[in-house]
Amino acid sequence: MSHRAGAVLAALTAIVVGCCAPGSAPQSTVDTSTTPGCGTADITLKARFETGFPLAKALADEFTRQHPNVTWDIREEQFDVLTRNALRVLADDPPDLMRLPQVSEAVRAGLLRDLDGYARTLGWDRRPSAQTRPLRVSPNGRPRGEGPLYATGLSTSVTGIFYDKEIAARIGIQEPRTLAELDNALARAKSAGITPIAGFNGGATGGLTFPLQSLMGVYSTPKSLDDWIFQRPGATIDTPSNIEAARHLARWLKAGYFDPDLNATDYARMMDRFTSGKALFMVNGDWESATLDRRMPNRAGFFLMPPRQAGHPRAAMAGPPTFGIPSRAARPDCAAAFLDWATTNPTARDLVVRVGGARPLGPTTPWPLDPASVTAATFAATDEVLTHDTAMDFIANATGAIYAKSWTPQLQRLAEGDQTPEGLLRAVQADYVAQTGG
Amino acid sequence: MRTRLAGWLFVLPALAVYGVFVLRPLALVAQYSLYRWDGVGQAVWVGWDNYTAVLTDPDLHRPLLNALLLVVLFTAGPIVLGLTLAAALQRGPTLILVLPQAVPPVAAGLAWSVLLSSTGAVNRTLEAIGLDNVTRAWLGDSSTALAAVGVIGAWALLGLCTLLLSAGVRRLDPSLYEAARLDGAGRWQEFRTVTLPGVRREIGVCVVITSLAALSSFDVVYVTTKGGPGGATAVPALEIFHLAFTDRQIGLASALAVLLVAVVLAFTAPVLRWSR
Numbered sequence: 001m002s003h004r005a006g007a008v009l010a011a012l013t014a015i016v017v018g019c020c021a022p023g024s025a026p027q028s029t030v031d032t033s034t035t036p037g038c039g040t041a042d043i044t045l046k047a048r049f050e051t052g053f054p055l056a057k058a059l060a061d062e063f064t065r066q067h068p069n070v071t072w073d074i075r076e077e078q079f080d081v082l083t084r085n086a087l088r089v090l091a092d093d094p095p096d097l098m099r100l101p102q103v104s105e106a107v108r109a110g111l112l113r114d115l116d117g118y119a120r121t122l123g124w125d126r127r128p129s130a131q132t133r134p135l136r137v138s139p140n141g142r143p144r145g146e147g148p149l150y151a152t153g154l155s156t157s158v159t160g161i162f163y164d165k166e167i168a169a170r171i172g173i174q175e176p177r178t179l180a181e182l183d184n185a186l187a188r189a190k191s192a193g194i195t196p197i198a199g200f201n202g203g204a205t206g207g208l209t210f211p212l213q214s215l216m217g218v219y220s221t222p223k224s225l226d227d228w229i230f231q232r233p234g235a236t237i238d239t240p241s242n243i244e245a246a247r248h249l250a251r252w253l254k255a256g257y258f259d260p261d262l263n264a265t266d267y268a269r270m271m272d273r274f275t276s277g278k279a280l281f282m283v284n285g286d287w288e289s290a291t292l293d294r295r296m297p298n299r300a301g302f303f304l305m306p307p308r309q310a311g312h313p314r315a316a317m318a319g320p321p322t323f324g325i326p327s328r329a330a331r332p333d334c335a336a337a338f339l340d341w342a343t344t345n346p347t348a349r350d351l352v353v354r355v356g357g358a359r360p361l362g363p364t365t366p367w368p369l370d371p372a373s374v375t376a377a378t379f380a381a382t383d384e385v386l387t388h389d390t391a392m393d394f395i396a397n398a399t400g401a402i403y404a405k406s407w408t409p410q411l412q413r414l415a416e417g418d419q420t421p422e423g424l425l426r427a428v429q430a431d432y433v434a435q436t437g438g
Numbered sequence: 439m440r441t442r443l444a445g446w447l448f449v450l451p452a453l454a455v456y457g458v459f460v461l462r463p464l465a466l467v468a469q470y471s472l473y474r475w476d477g478v479g480q481a482v483w484v485g486w487d488n489y490t491a492v493l494t495d496p497d498l499h500r501p502l503l504n505a506l507l508l509v510v511l512f513t514a515g516p517i518v519l520g521l522t523l524a525a526a527l528q529r530g531p532t533l534i535l536v537l538p539q540a541v542p543p544v545a546a547g548l549a550w551s552v553l554l555s556s557t558g559a560v561n562r563t564l565e566a567i568g569l570d571n572v573t574r575a576w577l578g579d580s581s582t583a584l585a586a587v588g589v590i591g592a593w594a595l596l597g598l599c600t601l602l603l604s605a606g607v608r609r610l611d612p613s614l615y616e617a618a619r620l621d622g623a624g625r626w627q628e629f630r631t632v633t634l635p636g637v638r639r640e641i642g643v644c645v646v647i648t649s650l651a652a653l654s655s656f657d658v659v660y661v662t663t664k665g666g667p668g669g670a671t672a673v674p675a676l677e678i679f680h681l682a683f684t685d686r687q688i689g690l691a692s693a694l695a696v697l698l699v700a701v702v703l704a705f706t707a708p709v710l711r712w713s714r
Binding site: 084087088090091105109111201202203204259260261262263264265400401404405408409410412413415416418419435 | 556
């Protein structure tokens with residue numbers, strides 16, 4: 001390269017880079033306590049929703065039907081894309097309403113509206129604490145689980161074990177009441193030549209977090225897991241009871257209770273295997289209830305992970321799919337009014353059940369459902385978890401990177417027999433400390 | 439002087455596009471690499487700290503090693519096969535060989551992940567010839583995943599290399615082959631003494647393109663394994679992506695990106711000089 005060309009390059013570089021450090025100072029967060037509404041003038045609400053979950057769009061359409069002055073400008077994106085872009089979207093081009101991943105980082109950056117004012121006015125703060133706890137964040141981002149409310153949901157969600165009633169009847173299995181009975185059922189399915197658990201753990205998906213955390217809920221307590229997930233100072237995942245849970249999962253893996261290509265199986269393939277009757281159990285959540293009732297009517301059952309002793313309360317991962325209102329949203333009141341309407345309006349609540357297959361947030365009124373449907377079973381499980389207050393957030397939500405950087409690769413190694421249960425939790429805890437500062 | 443100015447004017451539009459879409463992002467990455475920044479809030483100047491952190495992070499040794507192994511797979515396959523095909527098909531049709539090049543890497547990755555899945559065509563073929571005990575989920579087994587990714591990458595690059603090399607072979611003076619034959623050379627000697635030296639420059643270009651593709655590989659890995667299982671196929675470009683968009687450590691990601699550019703240049707410059 002000649003000197004002249006070099007000089008040109010240097011000049012170009014100087015022009016395009018400019019002078020200043022990247023980024024900008026965070027914006028302040030606004031609280032409001034006026035009764036929110038959408039008024040009577042024509043307005044357009046901007047929203048970002050998640051592709052593949054039609055509930056939000058269905059509710060938006062129904063809202064417009066009831067409030068013709070409100071129209072929508074909706075952009076749907078894959079959850080993965082939403083997660084990666086959330087902070088930039090909230091900062092640069094904030095909609096009025098946005099489906100969000102874990103909200104700590106957005107709160108720390110001052111990008112989300114404090115919803116406590118709305119919660120007081122609209123009564124969200126009177127909902128069961130399991131429905132609001134994961135969405136409360138201390139203003140500097142940690143710990144989670146306390147402080148102002150920064151997001152809310154449309155429905156509750158609950159995870160547990162789905163089972164194929166036909167296979168269960170064929171090999172003579174009842175719904176297990178204890179962990180030992182579950183172990184027994186797994187062994188019987190295996191000896192009958194049926195895959196005991198349909199799982200997924202391929203690519204970037206550490207799907208073994210579902211059975212692992214379910215087992216942790218048995219050996220440990222939801223409270224101690226939440227302390228870790230919410231980043232309370234000094235919390236650790238590397239405890240003797242969690243090691244017991246990881247060992248239990250390792251025994252399942254060693255016994256061949258999952259398909260041998262577990263590490264190459266994605267979520268969609270797991271669903272396909274379960275719905276086409278190739279596996280007895282699947283650890284998953286009630287967001288699939290409506291789908292399962294459609295694809296395998298009256299054939300799917302559901303129970304919460306059984307405890308070690310029959311009759312003890314059962315824990316479950318449960319966190320409402322999260323919607324937040326950006327600090328810089330143009331029409332926050334209307335967005336809040338929509339979120340409230342979605343959980344109180346009878347037609348909206350009916351949509352939540354029919355389209356979403358999950359129990360709406362708010363009052364736990366009885367719901368007319370086909371008792372043979374799996375939706376009825378997940379509703380009952382939701383009520384059980386709310387009654388005992390045994391809901392916990394997901395271990396994948398502890399930090400922004402813990403799922404992709406730690407749980408996924410470590411669980412893939414556990415599945416291959418290349419990592420020990422003790423090593424798994426030690427490695428995840430080390431990453432957690434590095435990411436949070438302890 | 440006037441002609442010089444005219445020359446610059448002609449180049450200006452291209453230079454402007456190059457400046458905005460190549461130089462500016464490159465310069466911004468270099469700038470970001472000197473800050474600690476989450477991509478949204480205020481950035482903090484940290485000087486060379488990000489580079490120290492990247493260079494001393496043991497988690498990044500595996501991706502780098504994987505990239506070097508991919509260089510071998512991505513380079514050896516297309517060049518050996520491409521040379522063979524080019525020499526064998528000196529007069530034949532080459533269009534069909536370019537087909538892999540016409541398939542976008544993402545589509546190729548998706549198609550191959552179906553072929554290599556536990557119930558895919560590869561395993562069914564193996565079962566049909568009695569090799570049931572070697573069947574597996576090739577991309578889901580940490581002992582074979584990297585090699586499987588290497589095969590996909592090599593397949594994707596084969597078309598381009600064959601095209602380049604057969605153009606080189608066709609460019610060679612037929613009288614050289616005639617002379618070799620008169621001296622009693624067989625096909626192998628002909629290949630070794632005429633074809634191979636004759637296409638040295640094309641081989642060089644192939645090595646540069648394939649090793650670039652290996653060192654900066656992202657698309658094939660992203661659609662097939664996303665770096666899994668257990669980091670077996672982690673590559674530097676994927677780590678940059680994770681650092682920037684999962685960890686939100688734009689500074690660290692940028693530092694690693696700058697270092698990757700340096701590694702790529704260090705790797706390809708000698709090859710380019712050799713092939714001149």
